[in-house]
Amino acid sequence: MKLTLFTCTVTALLSVMVALPIGYLLSRYDFRGKALIDAVLDIPIVLPPLVVGLSLLILFNKMPPWEWLGIDGPSFEEMFGKIFGPFMPEGMDAGITYKVPAVILAQFTVAAAFAVRTMRNTFDQISPRAEQVALTLGCNRAQAFIRVVVPEAWRGVSTAGTLAWTRAMGEFGPILVFAGTIRGRTEVLSSSVFLEISIGNLEGAVIVSLMMVSIAVVVLIAVRMWGRESRKKFVL
Amino acid sequence: MIGIAVMYLLLIGGMLMADVFYSVSNVGWEEFKAILADEYIQS
Numbered sequence: 001m002k003l004t005l006f007t008c009t010v011t012a013l014l015s016v017m018v019a020l021p022i023g024y025l026l027s028r029y030d031f032r033g034k035a036l037i038d039a040v041l042d043i044p045i046v047l048p049p050l051v052v053g054l055s056l057l058i059l060f061n062k063m064p065p066w067e068w069l070g071i072d073g074p075s076f077e078e079m080f081g082k083i084f085g086p087f088m089p090e091g092m093d094a095g096i097t098y099k100v101p102a103v104i105l106a107q108f109t110v111a112a113a114f115a116v117r118t119m120r121n122t123f124d125q126i127s128p129r130a131e132q133v134a135l136t137l138g139c140n141r142a143q144a145f146i147r148v149v150v151p152e153a154w155r156g157v158s159t160a161g162t163l164a165w166t167r168a169m170g171e172f173g174p175i176l177v178f179a180g181t182i183r184g185r186t187e188v189l190s191s192s193v194f195l196e197i198s199i200g201n202l203e204g205a206v207i208v209s210l211m212m213v214s215i216a217v218v219v220l221i222a223v224r225m226w227g228r229e230s231r232k233k234f235v236l
Numbered sequence: 237m238i239g240i241a242v243m244y245l246l247l248i249g250g251m252l253m254a255d256v257f258y259s260v261s262n263v264g265w266e267e268f269k270a271i272l273a274d275e276y277i278q279s
Binding site for chain 1: 237238240241244245247248249250251252254255258
């Protein structure tokens with residue numbers, strides 16, 4: 001439960017950080033390659049979850065990019081270990097595959113795609129007029145974005161974060177392949193259900209499922225109420 | 237923020253490229269066709 005809350009929160013924060021600039025870019029600017037980026041962002045949504053996990057596993061573990069270039073270099077996993085290894089507590093190694101970072105990465109890959117879609121729709125609905133006025137009053141692009149656009153899009157940001165959080169909680173396929181379902185180490189709620197079923201403990205699986213259903217319902221109701229309040233304010 | 241966004245795009249692109257390159261470099265075309273025909277198309 002603790003690991004689930006931790007990984008989902010980190011995933012949601014990272015997803016919002018990715019969704020804000022990409023959503024804004026896709027909504028406000030026309031540039032060459034926009035259709036390609038748009039299509040690439042949909043890939044984690046349309047790919048089968050197990051394929052996402054397998055691709056991540058190959059990318060981080062088996063496929064150092066140097067190999068294609070004919071250079072003998074470390075894999076992403078080894079690079080990660082070299083960079084973060086000295087900062088890890090004693091007795092813990094800084095790996096990715098089959099460890100907690102893999103859980104976050106697997107959740108983030110899919111959840112961020114949903115957050116980007118939500119943020120893009122939010123920016124599409126916000127008129128660019130206010131930021132144009134801010135630009136004429138002396139703000140530069142970054143200031144206009146932070147002081148005008150982000151406050152206007154705040155409800156969209158919270159919706160994107162909530163969606164990413166709930167999507168991360170329900171993620172299972174990529175975690176199974178990329179992080180494994182190791183009891184007490186990379187076990188999140190969704191993988192607990194799988195583990196309980198695999199040992200024939202249906203009661204345990206049902207209880208964990210019920211917990212997930214409850215969390216999902218609470219979050220959905222909260223988001224709906226938030227949305228209704230914002231609509232009322234908009235009408236007034 | 238922009239850095240993380242760029243890294244996310246690279247992650248998705250890299251994921252796909254890794255899948256394709258790993259398949260190409262580890263499974264020959266003939267083997268690929270044979271596995272596909274024997275295991276999946278006929279079943």
